[in-house]
Amino acid sequence: MNPNDVSSKDELVAFLHTLRHDLTDNASRWENQTLESFLEAMAAW
Secondary structure (H helix, E strand, C coil), X not given: XXXXXXXXXXXXXXXXXXXXXXXXXXXXXXXXXXXXXXXXHHHHC
16 A cells, blocks of 8 residues: 555555554664654654
């Protein structure tokens, strides 16, 4: 699933689950591996 496929609340929930599983499976490929680092990056953006 990609972000362009999200057009409803249920699809957003499914997309977030997809992201969570990808982070679990591929953490080394993620720049922000924790919620804290993600929120810091969002604030800096």
